[in-house]
Amino acid sequence: MEQLEHPLWIVQAVNALLGPLVAAALHPLGFEFEPGRDVIPNYVVMSGLIVALVTIGCLLIRGRLSVENPGKTQILLEDGVGALYSMLEEWIGPKGRRYLPLVGTIGVFILAGNYMGLVPGLMAPTSSINVTLGCALTVWVYYHVQGVKEQGLWAYLKHFAAPPGAPIFIAPIMLPIEIISHLSRIMSLSLRLFGNIFGEELVIVILFSIIPFLVPLPMMLLGLVTGGLQAFIFVLLTVIYLQGATEVHAHDHEQPHGQGEPAAAHA
Amino acid sequence: MRTRSILASVLVLLAFVAVAPLHAQEAGAANVELIRWSIITAGFALGFAAAFGALAQARGLAAAAEGIARNPSAAGEIRGVLILGLVLIESLVIYVLLISLILFFIKPFGG
Numbered sequence: 001m002e003q004l005e006h007p008l009w010i011v012q013a014v015n016a017l018l019g020p021l022v023a024a025a026l027h028p029l030g031f032e033f034e035p036g037r038d039v040i041p042n043y044v045v046m047s048g049l050i051v052a053l054v055t056i057g058c059l060l061i062r063g064r065l066s067v068e069n070p071g072k073t074q075i076l077l078e079d080g081v082g083a084l085y086s087m088l089e090e091w092i093g094p095k096g097r098r099y100l101p102l103v104g105t106i107g108v109f110i111l112a113g114n115y116m117g118l119v120p121g122l123m124a125p126t127s128s129i130n131v132t133l134g135c136a137l138t139v140w141v142y143y144h145v146q147g148v149k150e151q152g153l154w155a156y157l158k159h160f161a162a163p164p165g166a167p168i169f170i171a172p173i174m175l176p177i178e179i180i181s182h183l184s185r186i187m188s189l190s191l192r193l194f195g196n197i198f199g200e201e202l203v204i205v206i207l208f209s210i211i212p213f214l215v216p217l218p219m220m221l222l223g224l225v226t227g228g229l230q231a232f233i234f235v236l237l238t239v240i241y242l243q244g245a246t247e248v249h250a251h252d253h254e255q256p257h258g259q260g261e262p263a264a265a266h267a
Numbered sequence: 268m269r270t271r272s273i274l275a276s277v278l279v280l281l282a283f284v285a286v287a288p289l290h291a292q293e294a295g296a297a298n299v300e301l302i303r304w305s306i307i308t309a310g311f312a313l314g315f316a317a318a319f320g321a322l323a324q325a326r327g328l329a330a331a332a333e334g335i336a337r338n339p340s341a342a343g344e345i346r347g348v349l350i351l352g353l354v355l356i357e358s359l360v361i362y363v364l365l366i367s368l369i370l371f372f373i374k375p376f377g378g
Contacts, residue, residue: 188358195361202368233354240351 008121011038011045046125050112087236091243099242102142106135107235110193114227117201118220127198129190136189139238140182147245156245189237196230301376309367316363323356 019039026033033039065074084104088096110126117124125131147156160178161171200223207216331349335342369375 191365192354192358192361195358195365199361199364199368229350229354233350236351 008042008045008123010049010121011040011042014045014048015040041128042123043125043128043131046113046116046123047109047131049122050109050116050125054108054112084235087239091239092246095246096239096242099146099239102138103235103238103242106139106238107231110135110234111228111231114197114231115224117197118223118227124197124201126193127201129194132190132194132197133186135193135234136186139189139241140186143238143241143245146242150246151248185241189234193230193234196226200226298376302374305370305374305376309370312363313367316360320356320360324353327352327356 015038023031023033023039026039061073061077064071070078081100081104084100084107085097088099088103092099113124113126113131115124116122117127126135144156150156151159160182161175162168163174166174200219204216204219204223207219327349331345334345
């Protein structure tokens with residue numbers, strides 16, 4: 001794929017600035033770098049750029065927040081946070097608000113990452129499998145930790161073997177299926193995001209190499225839709241996995257009164 | 268009798284699989300053939316995946332539209348379930364797309 005990657009000036013600048021430092025720091029660990037290649041890959045620079053931009057944006061907005069006289073930006077952001085809150089409460093219930101920090105962070109990062117690919121001179125960090133796998137692993141570890149915290153270790157392990165209400169002799173069948181299903185969540189989460197964003201960038205690059213004027217525009221418009229949709233889907237699946245892990249089962253069929261049961265969310 | 272023939276065919280298949288790498292190392296001519304077939308396979312696989320994925324999505328979409336038409340007050344919940352289902356179907360097509368891209372660009376069979 002090297003022929004499709006063009007050098008980005010910001011990556012070159014960061015590498016010229018920090019490259020020797022990072023190479024010197026990684027040298028004792030056994031990493032060797034060829035002289036011509038970039039020490040810091042594209043997606044790390046782009047992820048760092050997202051972090052920097054979000055931090056600067058938050059610092060700029062923080063000074064202008066007010067309760068009596070909210071500005072337009074504040075109302076927009078409050079709507080976003082409110083939408084996340086209502087989603088968490090709809091799926092998990094009233095205790096779902098405590099999971100906002102991770103869910104919101106993942107959502108902001110992936111949304112910004114997806115839309116970065118449409119800005120000339122930047123690339124989408126989520127079109128690299130490393131970034132999406134990192135996000136998926138974070139979510140995966142987080143929901144297991146929250147499940148253990150919520151239910152206790154033994155009860156959490158038990159709900160893998162036998163779902164509540166099911167007889168115990170079903171465990172030898174259920175346990176492998178559940179383990180495979182939970183492991184495949186990493187793959188499906190990371191590959192879905194990676195495939196969508198990478199495929200979209202590839203289509204834009206190919207169209208651009210054929211006719212570099214106005215023809216890639218419809219594809220970029222489609223990229224606006226898929227970028228937002230994939231970020232939403234990642235957040236939605238995170239919330240569903242959290243719901244499945246932290247749901248405390250009462251002794252009988254006393255289900256918590258949620259809006260929707262997670263219909264076939266085991267992919 | 269039937270199980271024995273199935274067993275024999277499985278054994279023959281295993282023998283082919285075991286011998287195949289030797290043949291692949293042997294000559295470049297077979298390798299070219301393999302690359303050609305892998306590219307054809309990648310295109311057809313993506314075509315099949317897109318066709319049946321679209322069929323499945325269309326069925327889901329039709330059912331959702333019908334449900335909303337019958338009961339417009341349930342539109343919100345139906346929309347949520349619909350998007351979730353569409354994405355889960357679509358991700359299977361995306362897997363095939365990734366396999367096709369691997370066959371096209373990374374070329375695991377050499378070349």
